[in-house]
Amino acid sequence: MTIAGCEIELLRGGSGPALVFLHGAGGAHNWMPYMDLLAEHYSLYVPSHPGWGRSDTPDWLDGIGDLAYFYLDFLEAIGEDEVDLVGNSFGGWLALEIAVRSAARIKSLILVSAAGIHVAGVPKGDIFLWDDDERVYNTFYDPKLAEARLAKQPSEEDADIALKNHFSTAKMAWHPRFYNPELQKWLHRIAVPTFILWGDSDKIFPPAYGEAMQKLIPGSTLTILPECGHLPQQEKLDDFIAAVTAHTNNGAA
Amino acid sequence: MKFHFFHLMPYQDIDPDFLETNKSSWINLPNTYYDPKKGAKLYHRYLDELELADELGFDGVCVNEHHQTAYGMMPSPNVLAGALSRRLKKATIGVIGRALPIVENPLVIAEEFAMIDNLMEGRFIAGFVRGIGCEYHASMTNPGFSHERFREAHDLIVRAWSEPGPFEFYGKHYHFQYVNLWPRPYQSPRPPIWIPSQGSTETVEFAAHPDRKYTYIITFSPIASVKKNLKAYRDQCEVYGYECPPDQLGWAMPAYVAETDEIARKEAAPHIESLFNKFIMSPVQYKLPPGYSSLNSYKGVMAGKYKVRENYLTCDALIENGMFLCGSAATVAEKLEEYQKEMGFGNIAPMLQFGTLPADLTEKNLRIFASEVIPKVRHLGVTEETVAAQ
Numbered sequence: 001m002t003i004a005g006c007e008i009e010l011l012r013g014g015s016g017p018a019l020v021f022l023h024g025a026g027g028a029h030n031w032m033p034y035m036d037l038l039a040e041h042y043s044l045y046v047p048s049h050p051g052w053g054r055s056d057t058p059d060w061l062d063g064i065g066d067l068a069y070f071y072l073d074f075l076e077a078i079g080e081d082e083v084d085l086v087g088n089s090f091g092g093w094l095a096l097e098i099a100v101r102s103a104a105r106i107k108s109l110i111l112v113s114a115a116g117i118h119v120a121g122v123p124k125g126d127i128f129l130w131d132d133d134e135r136v137y138n139t140f141y142d143p144k145l146a147e148a149r150l151a152k153q154p155s156e157e158d159a160d161i162a163l164k165n166h167f168s169t170a171k172m173a174w175h176p177r178f179y180n181p182e183l184q185k186w187l188h189r190i191a192v193p194t195f196i197l198w199g200d201s202d203k204i205f206p207p208a209y210g211e212a213m214q215k216l217i218p219g220s221t222l223t224i225l226p227e228c229g230h231l232p233q234q235e236k237l238d239d240f241i242a243a244v245t246a247h248t249n250n251g252a253a
Numbered sequence: 254m255k256f257h258f259f260h261l262m263p264y265q266d267i268d269p270d271f272l273e274t275n276k277s278s279w280i281n282l283p284n285t286y287y288d289p290k291k292g293a294k295l296y297h298r299y300l301d302e303l304e305l306a307d308e309l310g311f312d313g314v315c316v317n318e319h320h321q322t323a324y325g326m327m328p329s330p331n332v333l334a335g336a337l338s339r340r341l342k343k344a345t346i347g348v349i350g351r352a353l354p355i356v357e358n359p360l361v362i363a364e365e366f367a368m369i370d371n372l373m374e375g376r377f378i379a380g381f382v383r384g385i386g387c388e389y390h391a392s393m394t395n396p397g398f399s400h401e402r403f404r405e406a407h408d409l410i411v412r413a414w415s416e417p418g419p420f421e422f423y424g425k426h427y428h429f430q431y432v433n434l435w436p437r438p439y440q441s442p443r444p445p446i447w448i449p450s451q452g453s454t455e456t457v458e459f460a461a462h463p464d465r466k467y468t469y470i471i472t473f474s475p476i477a478s479v480k481k482n483l484k485a486y487r488d489q490c491e492v493y494g495y496e497c498p499p500d501q502l503g504w505a506m507p508a509y510v511a512e513t514d515e516i517a518r519k520e521a522a523p524h525i526e527s528l529f530n531k532f533i534m535s536p537v538q539y540k541l542p543p544g545y546s547s548l549n550s551y552k553g554v555m556a557g558k559y560k561v562r563e564n565y566l567t568c569d570a571l572i573e574n575g576m577f578l579c580g581s582a583a584t585v586a587e588k589l590e591e592y593q594k595e596m597g598f599g600n601i602a603p604m605l606q607f608g609t610l611p612a613d614l615t616e617k618n619l620r621i622f623a624s625e626v627i628p629k630v631r632h633l634g635v636t637e638e639t640v641a642a643q
Contacts, residue, residue, distance in 0.1 A: 129280070129390060131538055163548060170543035171397035174389075 001047075003073045008055035011046040014039030017107075017248065018080035021046045022071075024089030024113075024231075025127065025169040029053030029161055034233040037241045042248075045078060049094070051168030053161055064172050064180060068097035075105040082107040084248045088233060089113050089204070090173060093180070100186045108248055109194040111213065112240070113202050113230050115178040117187075119212045124178065125204040128170060141201040141229040178205075187216040194220035195247040199228030199235065254593060254634040256627055257313035257347055258306035258619065259505050259602040262299045262333075263532050264323040265609045266291040271323070277535035279322040279387040292326060298612055299326075300333065302619065304340050306605075309623035313345035313378065315505075315602050317449075318352055320391040324532045331365045338372035346373055349449050349470065349505075349602070350380025353410070354402035355392040359427060360434070363410040367438040375439045378468075380447040381407055386540040397544030400455070402426050415442035449505065452482035453550065461489040461497070470503035470602060476575025476592070479504055483596045499599025499634035504592070508578040508603035509610075510585050510621045517580050520614055522568035525577050528608030529566040578603065582625030589630045599634035 001010050009029060019042035021028070021035070028035075028046050038044045048055040049067055060066055071094065075083065085106050087095030092114020099109055125138055137146040154162065194217050198210035207224050214222040223243055225236050233240045267278075267286050275282050303314040316333050319325040327333060330348045337346055346369060351362050370377040383403045389396040405424040409432070412422065418433030438444055448460040449470045460467040469486045471479045483502050490497035507525060511517035541551060571577035578585055589601070605622055606615040 128542055129538060131536055160548075163543075163551070167397065167543040167548060171395065174395040174397065174542075174544075175393040177393070 001074075001077065003077055004058065004060065004070060006050045006056045006058040006060075006070070008050060008074075009048040009053050011035065011044075011048075013044045014042055016042045018043045018045065018078070018083040019244075019248070020075070020078075020083045020085050022085070022087040022091030022094050023049070023052070024091050025165060025173070027052040027161060027165040030158070032234070034237055034240060037237065038244070041241075041245055042084070043080075045083070047074065049091075049168070051171070052165050057164070057168065061168070061171070064094060064097050067094055067172065068101055071098050072102055072105075080105070084108045084110065084244075086110040086112065086244065087114055089230065090115050090169060090178070092116060093173075093178065093183075096183060096187065096190070097180065099190045099192065100183065103190065103192045106192050109190065109192050110244055110247055111194065111196045112232055113198055113205055113210070114196070114213060115173065115205060116180060117184050117209065117213055117216065118176070118179045118181070119208050122206055122208040124206070124209075126177075127204065128174070138203040139230045140235055141199060141227050142235065145235060184216055187213075188218055190217050190220075193247070195243070196220055196222040197232055197240065197243050198222065198224045199230060199232055200224050200226050201228060202230045204230045254589075254598070254630055254632075255312040255500070255600050256622075256631075257315045257345070257503075257600060257602040258303065258311045259315040259317075259347075259349070259604045260299055260303055260606055261317065261324065261604055262295070262326045263528070263608060264292060264295065264326050265527075265611075266295065267323045269527075269531075269609075272531055272534060277539050278324055278532055279319075279535045279539055280390045282321075282323060284321075286323065296326065296333075299606070300336060300340075302606060302612075302615055303337060305616065305619055306623070307341045307344040309619060310627065311344055311623065313347055313376075314341070315347040315349050315378075315380075317349055317380070318382075318384070320388050322387065331369060334369045334377075335372070338369060341373075341376070343376075345376040345378055347378035347447060347602075348380055349378065349447050350382040352382050352384025352388050353406035354399045355384050355388050355394040356406070359406035359409050360413060360429070360432065362406075363413045363434055364436075366410075366444065367414065367434060367436050370438040370440055370444050371436050373439070375444075377440070377444050378447055379444045380449055380470075381410075381467075382449055383545075386542050386545045387535060389542045389545060390539060395544070396542040398426065399545055404459075411443060411446075414438050414444070447503070450482070452478060452485070453546075454485070457482070457486050457489050461486055461493060461501075463493050463495065466501060468501050468503055468600060470505050470600070472505040472602075473576065479506075479575070479592075480596055483598060487597060497597065498636055499597055500636075502596065502598040503600035503602060504596070504598050505602035506576065506578050506604065507607040508585065508605055508622065509607075509618055510580065510582050510626055511617070512581065512621075514580040514584050517584075518568060518572070521577075521579055521610070524608040524610035524614070525568050525571060525579070526566065526608070529571060529576075532608055582621055582629070585622075586626050586629035589626070590633060593630065593633045597634065599636075 051057045092111040093116030096116045140146045198207045228236045316330040318330045320328045413434045419431040422429045447468045450456045460469045487497040509521040605618045
C-alpha cells in the first residue's frame with residue numbers, strides 16, 4: 001500500500017470489525033501470537049510505520065506529526081468506515097497524535113503502555129543509553145522472557161530491521177524524549193471511548209504515566225496488570241485480548 | 254610544517270578506580286567526581302602549558318569541545334581561547350572544533366569566533382565538527398538530524414562571516430530574519446577553517462570542495478587509517494581538479510618525546526594507557542547514538558573499529574599501530590619525516606599532554622619536542638606559497 005509516495009508493509013488477518021494495531025519502537029514486521037488472537041475477533045491491520053520494518057523511509061519523515069497525518073490518510077485509504085485503534089508504546093503516542101487531529105474514523109481507542117506525555121518527577125527508562133541486553137531485560141517483568149528473547153539468534157534481515165527501527169525511533173522520539181509537550185494541552189479533544197492498559201512493572205514508562213494519561217483523557221478507563229512489563233500483548237497475552245475485546249464490546253462474539 | 258600543541262584538558266585528578274562503578278567517563282559519570290578546587294588548579298596549569306608552547310616556538314595551540322565528561326574540561330573552548338588571547342605573543346589559537354549541530358543558535362558560534370579573531374588580530378583558526386556521539390546524549394540534540402544541522406549551521410556561519418549583513422536566512426533547522434554579525438571577523442573574508450575528522454567519505458568530499466578547501470585533520474587514528482584518509486582527501490582534490498597543498502592536510506595525535514626510546518615508553522606508558530582505556534571509555538551506544546551515522550556506516554563501524562577497542566590498549570600496541578607517536582627526539586623526527594613524505598601533511602597537532610601525564614613530564618615533553626623535534630622537521634611540507642605568505 002502506498003500513501004504520500006511511501007510504500008508500507010501491512011500485515012492482515014481475520015475478519016469482523018476493523019482493528020488497527022500501531023506498533024511500538026520495536027516494530028511488528030513478523031506475525032506474532034497476539035496477532036493470531038486479535039485476528040480471531042477482528043479484521044486486523046498491522047501496518048509497519050514509515051521508517052520501520054519493510055516499509056519505506058520517506059524523505060518527509062521528520063517527526064511524529066508526519067506519521068500522524070500519514071495515518072489519517074491511511075485510515076481513509078483502507079476503506080473502513082471506522083476502526084478500533086490500538087497503540088502500544090510509541091504507537092500509543094502516535095494513536096494520541098492521530099486522535100487529537102481527527103477521530104472521524106476512530107470508533108474506540110486502546111492505549112497500551114503509551115508514550116506521548118511527560119509526568120514530572122517520574123523518571124522514564126532510557127532505551128538509547130541501555131545496551132542491547134538491558135533494553136530487553138527492562139522490557140519484561142519476567143527475566144525468563146528476556147532470556148528467551150536474547151537466546152534467539154535473529155536472521156540477518158531481522159537484525160537489519162531492528163537497527164532501522166531503532167534509528168527511526170530516535171528520529172521521532174529523541175527530543176523531547178518520547179513525548180510532545182503540546183499534546184497534553186489537547187488530549188481533552190479525544191471524545192471516543194478510550195481504554196488504557198499498563199503493566200505494573202513497566203520500566204520504560206512507569207504506571208504513573210498510565211494514571212496521568214487517564215486523567216487527561218475525559219471518560220477514559222485504566223487497567224494496570226500485575227507482574228507485567230512494557231509489552232502486555234506479549235507478557236500477558238490472555239489479559240490483553242480479554243481487555244481489548246471487552247472494551248470494543250466484542251468479547252462475546 | 255606547522256606545529257600546533259593540542260590540549261584536551263582531562264580532569265586527571267579523578268579517582269583512578271571510577272570505571273569500576275561506572276560504565277563510562279561520559280554523559281552520566283556523576284559530577285561529584287569533579288572537585289572544583291582541583292579543577293581550578295588544573296585549568297591554570299593547562300593554560301600555563303599552552304602559554305609555554307607559545308614561548309617555545311610552537312606555531313599554534315589548540316583546544317576543543319566536549320561535554321559532561323572527565324575526558325576534557327572544555328564544554329566551552331571559547332572561554333579558554335578568550336583567556337589565552339591576551340597572553341599568546343606569536344602563536345595562533347585553533348578551536349578544533351566547536352560542535353555545530355548541538356547548538357540551537359549557530360550565530361553564537363559565529364559571534365564568539367569573530368570575537369576571538371578580533372582579539373587575536375587574525376591569529377585564529379576555526380574548527381567545525383559534528384561532535385562525537387556522546388554530545389548528542391548530553392545535549393539531547395537529535396542525532397538523526399546531525400548531518401543536516403552541521404551543513405546548515407556551517408552555511409549560516411560562513412555566510413554571516415563573509416557576506417555583508419543584514420541578510421535573511423531560512424533553512425530547515427535555523428531561521429533568521431536578520432543575520433548581521435557584529436563584530437565581523439578580523440580575517441577577510443573569514444578565518445581559516447579546519448575540519449577534524451576520523452575519515453568519512455562525506456566529510457572528505459565536503460572539506461576538499463574548491464569552494465571550501467578546508468584543512469582536513471585526522472585525529473585519533475591508527476597510522477594506516479591516517480594514510481588512507483589523507484590519501485582519500487588528496488585524491489578528492491584531484492577529482493575536483495587541483496593539487497592538495499600541504500597546509501590543507503593535518504594529523505593530530507598524542508605524542509611523547511624523551512631522552513631515549515626506552516625512557517619515553519616508560520614515562521608515557523601509564524598516562525597514555527589512562528587516556529585510551531579510561532578517559533576515552535564509553536560503551537558503543539554512548540558513542541554512536543542511532544542516526545548519528547548512516548545505517549551502513551554504523552554497521553561497518555560495529556564490525557570493525559569497536560571490536561578492536563574492546564581490548565585493553567597497551568602503550569606498546571598504541572606505538573605499534575601508530576596511534577601514539579613516542580620515542581627519542583630522533584625517533585619521533587624520523588617517523589614524522591617518513592610520514593610527511595608519504596602523506597604530504599603540512600600541519601601536525603601533537604597532544605603533548607594526555608590522560609594522567611603530570612605537569613613535570615608535560616613540560617619536559619613540550620621542551621624536548623620544541624628544541625629537538627621541531628627544528629629537524631620544520632622544513633618539511635613547506636610550499637613556496639607558504640614561504641611567501643610568511
